[in-house]
Amino acid sequence: MNLGEYAESLFTTHCIDTGYIVSKPFSHYARYDLIVDVDNLLHRVQVKSTDHIRPKDNQCQVKIDYTKDEVDWFAIYFKKLDSWYVLPIEVVDNIIQFSVKKDYESKYNVFKNNFGFVRHGF
Secondary structure (H helix, E strand, O other), rough: OOHHHHHHHHHHHHHHHHEEEEEEEOOOOOOOOEEEEEEOEEEEEEEEOOOOOEEOOEEEEOOOOOOOOOOOEEEEHHHHHEEEEEEEHHHOOOEEEEEEEEOOOOHHHHEOOOOOOOOOOO
């Protein structure tokens, strides 16, 4: 299993453990990977992952070149940090790459392990 499939499975498991219903589109043409039903509200989620940390600055990053018309949420798994960032598209609108640094306080930490799909007042 590659990391992308593993991350999708892990995210799905977290969501099911939280009590959400998770669906997967049959088409490979959808820009989202999963649909998560949170209190009868459907969220299109794109799952991203990486197991790479840049040695020079301890930074992890993933490409997130999507629009509000394509996805509602990102679920980003940084394997080496053992961390998830679950954030709404509005927070990263117009950002092509999302990155965090190991042991660094980021403005995005409010979305770290955000399996409650809370939007926060960003």
